[in-house]
Amino acid sequence: MAKRFVSIWFRHLTTDWFTIGQPHLKKLPFVLRANSRGRMVITAANAEAESKGIRSGMVLADARAIITTLEVQDDKPDLIERLLKRLAEWCIRFTPFVAIDPPDGLLFDVTGCPHLWGGDVPYLEEIVKKLSGRGYDVRAAMADTVGTAWAVARFGRAPLVVAKGQHIEALLPLPPESLRLEVDAVERLHKLGLHRIGQFINMPRASLRRRFGPHFILRLDMALGQAEEMIEPVQPIVPYQERLPCMEPIVTGPGIEIALQQLLETLCLRLRQEQKGLRTAVFMGYRVDGKVEKVDIATNRPSHSVRHLFKLFEIKLPTIEPALGIELFVLEAPKVEDHFAQQEKMWEGSGGLEDTRVSELIDRLTGKLGMHTIRRYVPDEHYWPERSFKLATSLHEKPATLWRADKLRPLQLLSTPERIEVTAPIPDYPPMLFRHNGKIHKIVKADGPERIEQEWWLQQGQHRDYYRVEDEAGHRYWLFRLGHYDDKTYQWFIHGFFA
């Protein structure tokens, strides 16, 4: 498909921005100033000031000599970059591929977009109208190459839409500055009397290269479409993305749900056809006031089920603030994995961890309660009770070793052992009685000790001698003594409750 590009030129980007905030500046000659090597220099002038002969780069004092009533304000550093970035993001409504073209422009790759607005001319008109409506003085042009669009936007005459395949003709009457050349190359061209591109475009390449250098040839080729020009979009293009512009701004919950449902249906249909499933998805609503509302979900296994994904989003939809209304909905799937339908059928209904319904449930739980709340354990090869199991990384991780059942372990384990007072015959008899939480338990039966050593390569400390004891009431406990009985520093703890 032949590419189409739009170049947008903001003629007074920064002054327009100041004028939007302070409308009274519109009719006044108005400049921005910045300190440069101890002098106040004009960095931007509005149309009114420019008509009086004031240019950016002038010393402020000179400008004041021309117009005594000149309105002056301080320029802000980085203002141009910030403005361009914001405008570029806003312009994503016209095409997903918007790039910043410093110092005063934007570039769109509009391949395949204009027909949605009814053709090239209405499309370009709409762009100019929307941007002018925001208060910016813009010129925009459309052509087959970035170079031509750029040149026509800045130097061309109407019509600013260059028809397909006509870009070379459009370039012929333009001055050499329009090729984005280096300053001395332009000067040299003018010195040679080459004031129009048409005058040198057919000269032999070899001699042009010798006189003006390789950069000149590259720019010329870019404008002519013989060299590829890469432009970098402000937002990386997500290959799985669906958009839904709205005729009227949406402000109600049901409206948002309908939009989400429609987007999910189109996206999932595409995913199914390509045998893919999404792992993460972002649903965005572009509000009328320029803000973006966003909710995201993640799934445990690739999914293209509209019903399931809608349920995941449904939990989070109430966080969307439509405010004055949402005019564009976008659904993106940044992370997509292979997902084969047959595979799903095989696990369906097996009722185990592999069942899709289980992972869908886990998705819903994590969606509302957070990723960290779901835990599954697999055995770890440690005797130390707190380390005898570890978190599984996924729902499908199989235990690498068997769960040990040869040593009895309590069903309820205190997260930190609690101190108890005991009466115990030495050297290693179980206690006769112990006091826990102010209650005295007389021990009737006991098993032990089971000594568990610290794993010195992991942690330093004393060993534990565990006893399984039962008191008069039939309650069963897991007690341990920390340290050797002959150390005199040993302590007794309760660690768990047996069933």
Place this chain on the structure above:
Amino acid sequence: MSLTHLKLMVPLNKADAFAALQMDILRLQGFKSSKGSAVDVGLGPILHAFPKATFPVGAVHEFLASQCEEAAATSGFVAGLLSALMGPFGTALWISASRTLFPPALKTFGIQPDRFVFVDLQKEKDVLWAMDEALKCGALTAVVGEVHDISFKASRRLQLAVEQSQVTGFVLRNNARKPGTTACVSRWQITPLPSDPVDDLPGVGFPQWKVELLRIRNGKPGVWDLQWTNGRFQQVYKPHSVSHEQSKKVG
């Protein structure tokens, strides 16, 4: 439908009519007729306390416990039931806001701890929400939730969820402020009992509990003494007397 049913049944015989009506009531109360897939949970004589002498799956059971020791006994009894319900491939969820369950110990009750998914939450309200959500998922075998208090309305929600999905729910109520009324199918209280010595050897024997079935819909409540021996429940008949002599195994 039930009216025509009734008309048909009346001429036959009174006992049959009663039985048929009882079946209707059970069905209306959410007991699905388990089509030959009744799971043997190994409760032996206790089964006769249940309607149709089968352990009600696809229902929510409630367990009361007042202290940590009882909570341990309750989780042991529930784990014993779960091991039968889950079989080798089942999956269960354990939802709690204050979990002290030690996963490796489940192995003692014949459950692979990795078949459990634990959901550890901050608030009790979230536990109920998660239970409601999980009980709707038919791929699970059971859902265990630890909450202190559950309102009638919340328990009704859970009951409605399981009637659809046939998942079995267990609500473990530790330190419940007041038992109250719930829509759960049964209410149990498990208290630990002193263990019997094994082969007259000193030391702690198999876990033994007093299993009280306080309430069971359409069944007969009762009290039993059970012991968990070699991977199954075993009923114990003995006079309730505790031997006070010290019997210790020290090694």
